[in-house]
Amino acid sequence: MSQEFTFSDVSEHTSKKDLYMIIHDKVYNCTSFVDEHPGGEEVLLDVGGQDSTEAFEDVGHSDEAREILEGLLVGTLKRGANDPPAKAQQQQSSSQTGTGSAGNANMGVGLYAVILLGGALAFFAYQYLQQNQQKA
């Protein structure tokens, strides 16, 4: 059912009376909402006809804003080979870096374990040697 739009299809809708935008690879017709936007019409007109995923997410919009957004949905974006990569994918790759740093945290824990184990081994080795010395 959902209609597919290319980047150039969406880029034709940039005026206040006909305003489309792309957020997370979905296409929204924001025309009816421009006057109601609590953040003002200017910001919407600035990103009209473009991928505004970053602008939308940077503001940290509420769940209510996301519900309004769903009501404005008109279709999905069809990416061509020469189109820029999805902003959503870029976010994913940065969250993968996040997982990487979580992995580093695990490495940190591992390092502590090795140091503790090494310390314990040194302690027992020292005691063993002292006992041997006392016997001699």
Ligand code: HEM
């Ligand atoms: C069609 C897409 C959008 C919808 C449905 C929407 C909806 C809303 C809603 C409901 C609010 C009130 C606060 C909240 O509930 O989060 C809001 C605030 C705001 N929006 Fe949007 N928004 C959209 C796109 C954008 C974009 C692309 C920008 C770009 C910068 C933007 C910038 C802002 C700002 C700056 C505020 C804060 C206003 C304030 O608190 O003074 N919005 N938006």
